[in-house]
Amino acid sequence: MELSTQAEISAEIAEAQRVADGTRGHPDRGFLPYRSSALRHPKQTLVRADPEEIELVSPVYGHGDVAAEESDLTIQHAGQPLGERIIVTGFVLDGEGRPVRNQLIEVWQANSGGRYVHKRDQHPAPLDPNFTGAGRMITGDDGSYRFVSIKPGPYPWKNHRNAWRPAHIHFSLFGTQFVQRLVTQMYFPGDPLFPLDPIMQSISEQSARDRLVATYDHEVTQPEWATGYRWNIVLTGSKSTRMEQEGDDR
């Protein structure tokens, strides 16, 4: 099958966003400019259910679950990885601004050349023997997290011809309720690939997309060591009670 051009994908993105329900915040699962979504999204409406007791709690983690080197992706091998050393930090909060404490964060990313260690990554950029690109951390009592890494490169893929993902770091997060579970991607400010990327643009609202973009923070930057980025993550809880108050007629 012939691949679409970027111009065709960009036109599809514009049309899909025009007709989208811009209030949803999350991506539309059936966002067809992202070709892989076509056969992998449900066509039936999701069924509303109030969470039961099990769904309102999460697995218990603690600081003993991760070793120090898991939050520094630059010290996992004998030598220093190539690329621009970065510090990424922020808070994981719930919708009321309360910290999500002692919860697991998992991160993974490409190296500075835009290549993943994963064996199915065919991008002909060099692997870095000193960089794997996977880390873990546990949030502090204030919901904070921090890790050291290398700024990932943009990554070419085969969604369409000349398709490039903006540089990003994958995040997996647990809230205090399992229903707050979130897997997402953090982006870097000012990336010219944002408007071209059907994965980021699957979020129809600009203000919601902006919530995935870290900010450069010179207070986080450390002299002669690493530049700093700040990114806060919000995991809101189930809205079941309020929906009932609003007269939801399920």
Place this chain on the structure above:
Amino acid sequence: MTELKQTPSQTVGPFFGYALPFDGDNELLPPHAPGTVQLHGIVYDGAGVPVPDAIIELWQADAAGAPVAKRGSLHRDGYAFTGFGRCSTNGWGEYSFTTVKPGAMGPVSAPYVLVTVFARGLLHHLFTRAYFADEATNETDPFLASLGDRASTLVAAVDPDGYRFDIRLQGDDETVFIDFGMDAVG
């Protein structure tokens, strides 16, 4: 206080395989431990093709129907049952967990495990529940009853290895996926 806005989801992508799996991730208890069952199945896309790059999570109560608040979900000691498990699908789209059948959480509720599906191509994970075909309370469970004919997509069949729970992301017999009031985030 103003409510903070939810951080949007993005796909898990194709390359989670060196980051999310961990030793013993799909063994909530070791295989062949007393009382364990295998819960397994295949993830299919809308063309009926198995999905080889999905990752499934299990979250469940213990055999008495109570949530477990115990450390040890990431580092398995072979004894502690925490109720959490994770399994990447293989090249045939198959996943498999060793676990215990949970107890029910209420007098008319049927026991179930919460199943979360992540995959390349899936921009926002999906929640569903796996119930067990040999439970009489399936008949009285209010949530299952509300689903009509589609309830069967949530009932894991008894098979020689334990329970078989296939997940169909789209198409005929599409699995019922659940919105816990989280899907629209404002």
